[in-house]
């Protein structure tokens with residue numbers, strides 16, 4: 152199945168050399184702005200400023216960033232040192248999504264395979280491109296497996312609309328193409344299944360209101376934006392058939408970190424016996440961790456994101472203050488949903504229980 156009505160968050164274009172072009176997501180949904188990543192520092196800055204965001208996409212950006220670092224250091228005597236520093240800087244650019252470290256380590260492993268600088272450049276480019284293409288394929292497969300879950304609910308509801316709630320943006324903007332949580336939604340929609348998506352606004356950066364809603368609107372998928380606290384009410388009133396979200400880091404035991412507020416949705420879903428799924432490509436599984444609540448690093452972001460609400464007013468970008476001057480503010484970017492609240496993990500190899508055994512059944516090479 153083709154991703155006909157959709158597009159990509161990042162792609163390669165040709166000048167005299169290949170160029171990495173990306174959507175600068177800070178301007179959405181009001182303006183569609185694209186940017187070229189020409190240097191390693193630009194790639195780091197794109198991640199730290201959230202011009203690109205979403206776990207799989209920042210992994211792909213990190214891979215191309217490392218390729219740019221290799222190009223920039225190609226003639227350097229202290230090549231190894233420079234690449235080591237670049238790897239460290241890239242890994243530290245955002246702490247929660249494991250995709251960054253995963254992609255950087257994959258690039259480092261390839262670079263170790265040859266001493267020849269030209270070959271290193273070529274291998275770095277080919278590997279970054281492979282990371283991108285593999286992520287797209289993982290998302291497509293997640294969509295196929297997730298589609299079966301939606302089809303089952305549609306059958307049970309005898310064709311009545313299937314209502315799916317999602318949090319943050321785990322769409323193609325977060326993943327290059329398809330999305331993780333949205334891939335089953337797009338595939339169900341393309342198959343003609345009646346669906347409707349409840350889109351959590353996702354304060355403070357509004358990835359739901361600004362990005363997921365924009366994506367769904369482009370694709371003509373029926374959806375409604377709700378404030379973050381509305382989900383529980385809708386669940387109590389039979390308005391939600393399933394929840395699907397993405398993840399930034401899932402432990403080997405199935406605990407899943409995702410955008411702040413995901414845990415509360417999982418609690419409400421459990422109280423209302425609503426299935427709660429996490430769409431988890433293998434690039435976001437951290438096999439070195441078990442207990443997500445204790446072990447996953449949680450990003451804390453600028454207080455300004457909470458103090459000010461940003462938006463568009465008659466074509467002008469504005470930030471307005473919502474808290475009184477002097478009130479302390481905290482801004483945790485992510486929370487961890489314990490495995491016991493997760494109905495299943497939708498991976499590119501199939502759906503499994505959120506347990507070590509479940510994951511190892513799909514990824515036996517990790518035993």
Ligand code: MRU
Pocket residue numbers: 204205206207248318319320321322325326330331332358396397398399409410484
């Ligand atoms: O802070 P963000 O916008 O990078 O957070 C993104 C999320 O939390 C997504 O749900 C997660 O990365 C999964 S994306 C497929």
